[in-house]
Amino acid sequence: MSEATEKRVRSRRLSGGGVKMVDVARLAGTSTQTVSRVLSRPELVADDTRKLVEQAIRELNYIPNSAARLLASSVSHIVAVIIPSLSATVYAQEVHHIVRVLEEHSFSVVIGHSDYSELREERLVQSFLERRPDGFILTGTQHTDLTRQLLRNSGVPVVETFDGDNAAMDMSVGFSNLEAGRKVAELFLSRGLTRIAYVGGRSDQDFRSNARFEGLQSRLAEAGLAPVARIELTLPMPAGDGVRGLDQVLAIDPLTQAIFFSADTLAISALLECNRRGMRVPEQLAICGFGNYDFADAIVPALTTVAVPFEQIGVLAANAILARLDGSVQGPSQTVVPLQLLRRGSA
Amino acid sequence: MSEATEKRVRSRRLSGGGVKMVDVARLAGTSTQTVSRVLSRPELVADDTRKLVEQAIRELNYIPNSAARLLASSVSHIVAVIIPSLSATVYAQEVHHIVRVLEEHSFSVVIGHSDYSELREERLVQSFLERRPDGFILTGTQHTDLTRQLLRNSGVPVVETFDGDNAAMDMSVGFSNLEAGRKVAELFLSRGLTRIAYVGGRSDQDFRSNARFEGLQSRLAEAGLAPVARIELTLPMPAGDGVRGLDQVLAIDPLTQAIFFSADTLAISALLECNRRGMRVPEQLAICGFGNYDFADAIVPALTTVAVPFEQIGVLAANAILARLDGSVQGPSQTVVPLQLLRRGSA
DNA sequence: TTGTACGCGTTATCAG
DNA sequence: CTGATAACGCGTACAA
Numbered sequence: 001m002s003e004a005t006e007k008r009v010r011s012r013r014l015s016g017g018g019v020k021m022v023d024v025a026r027l028a029g030t031s032t033q034t035v036s037r038v039l040s041r042p043e044l045v046a047d048d049t050r051k052l053v054e055q056a057i058r059e060l061n062y063i064p065n066s067a068a069r070l071l072a073s074s075v076s077h078i079v080a081v082i083i084p085s086l087s088a089t090v091y092a093q094e095v096h097h098i099v100r101v102l103e104e105h106s107f108s109v110v111i112g113h114s115d116y117s118e119l120r121e122e123r124l125v126q127s128f129l130e131r132r133p134d135g136f137i138l139t140g141t142q143h144t145d146l147t148r149q150l151l152r153n154s155g156v157p158v159v160e161t162f163d164g165d166n167a168a169m170d171m172s173v174g175f176s177n178l179e180a181g182r183k184v185a186e187l188f189l190s191r192g193l194t195r196i197a198y199v200g201g202r203s204d205q206d207f208r209s210n211a212r213f214e215g216l217q218s219r220l221a222e223a224g225l226a227p228v229a230r231i232e233l234t235l236p237m238p239a240g241d242g243v244r245g246l247d248q249v250l251a252i253d254p255l256t257q258a259i260f261f262s263a264d265t266l267a268i269s270a271l272l273e274c275n276r277r278g279m280r281v282p283e284q285l286a287i288c289g290f291g292n293y294d295f296a297d298a299i300v301p302a303l304t305t306v307a308v309p310f311e312q313i314g315v316l317a318a319n320a321i322l323a324r325l326d327g328s329v330q331g332p333s334q335t336v337v338p339l340q341l342l343r344r345g346s347a
Numbered sequence: 348m349s350e351a352t353e354k355r356v357r358s359r360r361l362s363g364g365g366v367k368m369v370d371v372a373r374l375a376g377t378s379t380q381t382v383s384r385v386l387s388r389p390e391l392v393a394d395d396t397r398k399l400v401e402q403a404i405r406e407l408n409y410i411p412n413s414a415a416r417l418l419a420s421s422v423s424h425i426v427a428v429i430i431p432s433l434s435a436t437v438y439a440q441e442v443h444h445i446v447r448v449l450e451e452h453s454f455s456v457v458i459g460h461s462d463y464s465e466l467r468e469e470r471l472v473q474s475f476l477e478r479r480p481d482g483f484i485l486t487g488t489q490h491t492d493l494t495r496q497l498l499r500n501s502g503v504p505v506v507e508t509f510d511g512d513n514a515a516m517d518m519s520v521g522f523s524n525l526e527a528g529r530k531v532a533e534l535f536l537s538r539g540l541t542r543i544a545y546v547g548g549r550s551d552q553d554f555r556s557n558a559r560f561e562g563l564q565s566r567l568a569e570a571g572l573a574p575v576a577r578i579e580l581t582l583p584m585p586a587g588d589g590v591r592g593l594d595q596v597l598a599i600d601p602l603t604q605a606i607f608f609s610a611d612t613l614a615i616s617a618l619l620e621c622n623r624r625g626m627r628v629p630e631q632l633a634i635c636g637f638g639n640y641d642f643a644d645a646i647v648p649a650l651t652t653v654a655v656p657f658e659q660i661g662v663l664a665a666n667a668i669l670a671r672l673d674g675s676v677q678g679p680s681q682t683v684v685p686l687q688l689l690r691r692g693s694a
Numbered sequence: 695t696t697g698t699a700c701g702c703g704t705t706a707t708c709a710g
Numbered sequence: 711c712t713g714a715t716a717a718c719g720c721g722t723a724c725a726a
Contacts, residue, residue, distance in 0.1 A: 020702095020703055020704085021703065021704065022703080030712080030713085031712070031713045031714075032703090032704075032705090032713090033705080033706095033712070033713060033714080034711090034712060034713080036704070036705060036706095037705095037711095037712085040705085044711075044712095045711075045712085046711060046712090049711080049712080061497075061500065063473070063476050063477055063497075063501075064477050064703090064704080065418075065477065065479065065702090065703050065704070066414075066477040066478050066479075066704095067413075067414040067415075067417040067418045067423070067478070067479065067702085067703080067704085068414075068418055068702075068703035068704035068705085068718090069703080069704055069705070070414040070704090070718090071412070071414045071415055071418055071702090071703080071704070071705085071717095071718045071719065071720090072703080072704040072705035072706075072717075072718055073704075073705055073706080073718085074718080076414070078457075085443065086433075086439050086440075086442055086443035086446065087439065087440055087443045089436065089439070092433050092434065092436070092439035093433075093434055095433055095458075096432065096433035096434045096460070099433065099458060099459070099460055100460060103459060103460065103471075106474065108457045108459075108474070108475070108478065109457060109458055109459075110425075110455045110456060110457050110458075111442075111446060111456055111457075111458055112446070112450060112455075112456075113443070113446055113447060113450065124450075126410070127453065127455070128455070129410050130410055130411050130412065130413040131413050131414070131455065132412065132413075132414065150408070150410075153408060154410075238641075239641040239642060239645070240645075265641060268642060268645070269642065269645050272642070272645045272646060272647070273645070275647065276647065294585075294586040294612060294616075295586060295615060295616065295619070295642060298586070298587075298615070298616050298619045298620070299619060299646075300619070300622065300623065367718095367719055367720085368719065368720065369719085369720095377696075377697085378696065378697045378698075379697090379719090379720075379721090380696070380697060380698080380721085380722095381695090381696060381697080382720095383720070383721060383722095384695095384696090387721085391695075391696095392695075392696085393695060393696090396695080396696080411719090411720080412718085412719055412720070413720095414718085414719080414720090415702090415718070415719035415720040415721085416719080416720055416721075417702090417720090418701090418702045418703065418704090418718090418719080418720070418721090419701080419702055419719080419720045419721040419722075420702085420720080420721055420722080421702080
């Protein structure tokens with residue numbers, strides 16, 4: 001390989017044009033230290049020197065190397081986010097707002113899918129830890145022991161989201177899934193409905209859905225109702241699974257009066273299927289969803305559902321990390337955001 | 348600060364427990380080089396030594412520092428992905444599959460939102476470049492000059508997605524938006540519809556929507572039809588905007604026979620609104636969407652739409668980066684994935 | 695198959 | 711306000 005070729009390859013890999021801080025310093029006639037200061041704490045540099053440096057930076061198209069910065073300063077400006085899947089609107093929404101907030105504070109977000117598996121989450125944590133993130137945002141409070149140990153050991157701020165019922169390792173921003181279930185139970189009870197079913201994710205995959213079921217179940221039991229039928233779907237659940245859930249419920253009890261679906265996607269597809277079959281909603285079958293997604297109030301009848309403030313969760317989670325990093329907040333914290341039952345046409 | 352406290356703080360920030368390769372080497376009784384080899388090319392190490400090292404790694408909970416690795420090897424194992432917004436299902440889906448594929452190859456994905464702005468994209472590129480990513484995946488082919496220059500200069504593989512009509516800077520994986528428009532025009536023509544409207548994003552924001560409009564318009568013009576009415580909505584467009592688009596179209600021409608919406612979300616909400624108003628679809632008004640989202644075929648009448656293989660786009664984009672990185676593919680490339688018009692009930 | 699010496703690009707420390 | 715020097719933790723090249 002000729003020297004020229006080698007140089008080209010090298011600079012390509014470096015992908016910074018090969019220009020580094022020394023080059024800027026040389027051109028500006030200062031030391032690298034001053035360049036560094038202009039970049040991180042410009043107020044400490046004399047105006048003239050600063051302008052000289054800034055000029056040199058532009059001229060050379062200098063792009064700092066964050067790896068070198070991390071190595072020297074042990075601050076990565078990275079926040080690692082692990083969610084079950086980006087194809088579920090819920091999590092996509094949450095991440096959207098996390099990214100939005102963190103971008104404003106010049107943090108980068110690296111993202112990973114646990115695919116609803118604690119083990120995959122563990123592997124991701126392990127691999128993300130190599131990047132020395134300044135914060136972690138996880139989903140739920142269910143993790144392997146190793147995950148907990150790794151995280152605790154690393155000392156990185158951790159926010160667990162979507163679960164306000166269980167204790168968090170560090171910080172948490174979530175809502176009470178138990179309460180969601182109870183709210184829906186109340187609704188059904190207030191309408192005098194007694195033959196009730198629940199459709200959600202598999203109990204070994206979706207722990208937060210479990211809590212919603214528990215809430216529903218326990219409140220109904222308090223009212224003296226028989227245990228509700230429960231259908232467990234394998235995650236991820238495409239919208240069409242709502243129809244399958246509906247069919248399984250009706251197979252168990254054709255006279256079922258109400259179904260609580262663990263996600264609006266399921267509820268909507270079930271409701272539309274009822275329309276198609278001529279089953280009257282809510283008279284013949286009441287349907288309640290969870291999440292208040294797009295179209296929940298556009299379909300006919302409009303979907304009764306539990307509104308979850310996904311945006312707020314994302315924003316608060318990001319802020320929790322930021323607050324811990326800038327030192328304005330110190331200890332653990334547990335934030336529970338409110339849910340709202342939206343009574344519309346379907347239940 | 349006591350020495351102990353100082354040490355604790357330090358190790359917290361390092362978030363790797365402070366254990367480094369030398370520590371592992373020391374415990375295993377080898378050199379760091381051997382540890383390094385065990386991590387990257389285990390086959391070059393004798394079985395016994397390897398086991399010793401692996402044992403030491405476990406015992407110390409050693410977590411490699413990717414910044415140091417990058418600094419020494421100039422490989423970051425990071426791919427930067429920039430999309431307009433994660434709250435649009437399209438992009439969330441695409442990213443989902445990008446992440447899925449890249450995770451399998453132990454690449455991390457950092458993600459950013461351009462918010463449909465070239466300038467914000469430019470700033471993101473600038474900031475991501477500091478991390479020396481091994482690849483970039485962008486959306487569309489519309490970028491600022493600086494973005495192009497920065498990217499070209501860096502030598503990083505770049506994939507532009509969602510636009511198969513325009514020339515790419517390096518590689519591209521997309522579909523023809525022009526063709527999408529033409530396909531829909533054909534459909535309307537075949538049904539003898541002549542008063543046609545288009546509802547999409549603002550022309551200065553959504554360039555790919557522009558192309559769909561062009562395709563529609565030009566094909567209709569070829570058939571001798573008058574220019575179609577065009578409604579421009581400001582991005583991001585919540586689903587409810589479909590109704591606003593519908594209203595604006597009807598305000599311009601109450602006798603409009605067909606509308607092509609630039610996204611299914613808009614089309615679905617408009618269609619449901621038509622149902623509510625008692626406007627018969629497609630007899631009175633034909634509706635065609637774009638994207639084939641969830642519920643497109645669950646509503647009544649089922650939505651006629653253009654199916655876009657978002658998953659395939661994500662997978663191909665990720666693979667394009669990977670192929671370039673492992674050297675199996677060298678030059679630029681332009682991949683166009685096929686679209687499919689799904690004729691269903693609404694048009 | 696393993697070890698040694700050095701460089702990667704930046705920031706912290708401390709002196710001036 | 712600025713500069714010299716020493717880390718930061720790992721991979722590469724080369725030698726053994």
